[in-house]
Amino acid sequence: MRKLVLAACAMVAGASSAWASDDTDPAEQSVARKDRGEQLAAERVAQTAKLDDNSTKRASFEVATYADSDHVTVFTPSIAASIENVVQGASLRGRYIIDVVSAASADVVSTASPRWNEVRNAGSLEATYKPKTFGVTLAGSLSSEPDYFSFGLGSEMTLDLNEKNTTLEAGFGYGHDEVGRCGAENSPAATVQTCTSFGVFSRVINRSSFNFGITQLLGAATVGAIVADIGIENGDSSKPYRYVPMFAADVAASAPLGASYAWVTANRLPERPLEQLPLSRNRLSVTGRLSHRFDGSTLKLEERVYGDNWALFASTTDARWIFDVGKRVGIWPHVRFHAQTAVSFWQRAYVSGPAPGWDLPVFRTGDRELGPLWSGTGGGGMYLYVGSDAEPQKARFTVQVDGMYTSFLDDLYLASRSGVLASLAFQVEL
C-alpha cells in the first residue's frame, strides 16, 4: 500500500513538472535540460566509481607467545589492517603490537633483583602510491616502554622495469631512540611507578639507514631478490642496568664457560662498573631471497650476511617449504640457522687493575648477543583457508610453532638457551 502511494505521488510530481516546464521560456528549458544532463552525468560517474571500488581491505589478528629456559616469557598480541587499490596503485597499512615481557633471566638474577615485568606498545603506518611503474612509500613507527621511547620515519622508492621482470628499490630511514631508566640503583626496571622521567635521565640514539635492492623474475616460477642495508647509529646504547663483573687477571683466565652466579660472586673484584659500549656503530648487511613455485609446493630461501665496525660478522639462513594439502590447507617445515663472531671488545671475563684506580677496560659488555654464538631454529606451520567455496583464501588461519636453541660460546652465567615461539593468526579480506 505504501509503495502504491509513493508511486502515485511520483507520477503526480512528474506530470506537474512536465506541465510546468512546458509553460516556461525555451531558454529556461534549455538551461534546465543542461542542469538535468549534468546531474545525470554526475550520478553516472558516482555509480561508476561505486562499481569500480576494487580496493581490497584486509584485517588480521595475531597472538604469539615465547618462553625460554632463561626464565623469560613474552606474550605478544597484534592487530593489523590494510586497504589496497591495485588499479589506482595506492595502499595503506597499519599495525599495532603489544609485548608483555616477564623475565627472571641470568641478567636479572645477577643483579639480585626480583622478576621483572614490562609492557611495550608499538605501532606502524605505511602508505604506498604506485600508479604505474614508479612508486613511493612513506612509513612511520612508534615504540614506547617505561624506560625506552623510539620513533622511526622512512621512505622508499621502487621502479618496475622490463614489464615488471625487474624491480629496483632504494630507501632511507631515520630513527630516534631515548633510553631511560626505571627501578632503583643496582637493579633492572621494576615498575612503571619508579621510572625516572626522561627529562631527568635519558640517552639519545640516532639511527639512519639506507637500503638498495633489486627483485628479478628468474623464470615463470622463480623470483629472486637481493637487498643491501646500511645502518649508521650514533649514541650510547649501553644498558643502564647492566653491570659487568671485573676479575683479577689470573682469575679471569680460569673463568669457566657459563660460570654460575655463585662462582662469579665468589671470584669477582669488588668493583662492578656499568656496561659501556662504543658511541657509534656502522652496519652493513646483504640479504638474498629466492622463492620457487613447484607443482604443489613453494620453497622460500633467505640468506643474510652481516658485518659492522664493532667486528661482529654474522650469517643467517632461513628456509621454508610450503606444501599444498588440498585446496584449503598448506603445511610447512621451517629451519633457521644463525652464527656470529664476537665484537672486538668482547671478553668472557674482563680484567681490571687493583684499587683504588681499578683501570677499567674502556669498553665492556655483558650482552650475550654481542658475543660469539650460534642458534638453530626448527619447527613448522600450517595455514587453513576458511573462506567461501568460490574464494576460500579470503579468510585464513595460520599457526606456527618453532623451537630455538642457542649456544653461547664464550659467556658467563649461560652456556645455552632453549626456547619455544608459537603464534596463531587470523586474516580476513573484507
Added chain:
Amino acid sequence: MTLKLSLLAALTALAMGCTHVAPYERGKLAHPTMTDELAGGPAADHVYAVHEGATGGGSIAESGCGCN
C-alpha cells in the same frame, strides 16, 4: 671482503638467471604462497631481532627497543 664476494656472487647469479617472463606466464608467481604473508609475523621478527646480533632485511622505518 667476504661481504663483497657474497654480493658479487649473488648479483652474478641474478644476472645469469635473467629471462623475460611475459605477464601471461606468471600464474605460478601469483600463487598466494609466493608472497611474504606466510613468513613469520611481527612477534617472530622481534624475537629474531633480539636474539641475533645482526640486523637488516627488514622495514625501512623500524623503531628500536630496549629489549635485550
